[in-house]
Amino acid sequence: MSNYSLVLLRFASVFGLIGAILGAHMAGAGSYAFRPVHAHILVVGWLSLFAWAVYYKVFQTKKTVMAKIHVWTAIIGTVGLTLGMWLYMVKPFNLPEGITLVLYIGGGVTLLLSYIIFCFNTLIYREDR
Numbered sequence: 001m002s003n004y005s006l007v008l009l010r011f012a013s014v015f016g017l018i019g020a021i022l023g024a025h026m027a028g029a030g031s032y033a034f035r036p037v038h039a040h041i042l043v044v045g046w047l048s049l050f051a052w053a054v055y056y057k058v059f060q061t062k063k064t065v066m067a068k069i070h071v072w073t074a075i076i077g078t079v080g081l082t083l084g085m086w087l088y089m090v091k092p093f094n095l096p097e098g099i100t101l102v103l104y105i106g107g108g109v110t111l112l113l114s115y116i117i118f119c120f121n122t123l124i125y126r127e128d129r
Helices: 002-029 035-058 065-090 097-124
Strands: none
Touching: 002 035, 002 065, 035 065, 035 097, 065 097
């Protein structure tokens, strides 16, 4: 299962770096336009992905289809939510609102599904069974 741990850890590190860069940019620019995006990148991208990486490393859970689905919905949902939020709120490319909203909401729903699957996995799929 350590492969899932490593994949999540690598994505967490990328999100942590992006969050730190956004924080430094906001402090330097004196503008807090990125505040909600920055917060979600750090909480969902860095903290949640890192916590899940630790879970898969420490608890050595079985490699199941549900674990694989959890890992990839976590990554896809985090990317979709944070990218969609940035595109929707900051509007750097002036894309149609419908497109950015679908990415934003789709990422959020995918991430919510990931949290539900993780909860299910911790309650149902245990190594001692």
